[in-house]
Amino acid sequence: MPFNRPIPDRTPRAKSSGGLDTLVQAEKLMQIAILLPCAAFIGWLAGAWLDSHLHQSWMGLAGIVFGGISGLVYVIRLVMASGGDSGTGDGVGKENSDLKP
Numbered sequence: 001m002p003f004n005r006p007i008p009d010r011t012p013r014a015k016s017s018g019g020l021d022t023l024v025q026a027e028k029l030m031q032i033a034i035l036l037p038c039a040a041f042i043g044w045l046a047g048a049w050l051d052s053h054l055h056q057s058w059m060g061l062a063g064i065v066f067g068g069i070s071g072l073v074y075v076i077r078l079v080m081a082s083g084g085d086s087g088t089g090d091g092v093g094k095e096n097s098d099l100k101p
Contacts, residue, residue, distance in 0.1 A: 028078075028082060031078070032075050032078060032079065035071055035074060035075055035078075036068070036071040036072060036075055037071075038071070039067045039068065039070055039071025039074070040064055040067040040068040040071060041067070042067055043063040043064050043065070043066045043067015043068065043070070044060060044063050044064045044067065045063070046063045046067070047059045047060040047061065047062055047063020047064060047066075048060050048063065050063070
């Protein structure tokens with residue numbers, strides 16, 4: 001079966017207002033900054049709860065480590081997903097960059 005390239009969209013995307021775009025970008029950065037400490041804190045709470053119920057002293061530390069790693073993985077996925085939205089024009093994160101309109 002031959003590969004057929006998709007027809008590129010020739011309509012330009014609507015430009016959003018500068019102020020609203022700045023607020024959206026600031027919200028994304030705040031989400032990244034708050035997410036990692038919150039994930040570590042929730043992991044610590046879960047580890048402390050397991051400590052009290054299972055009578056193991058190492059689970060609090062394991063909860064902090066697990067929460068930090070899971071938060072870091074989510075932050076990396078979030079940054080990679082929004083990496084193509086930066087509009088810098090360097091071609092990073094753009095799909096089908098070899099297609100010409």
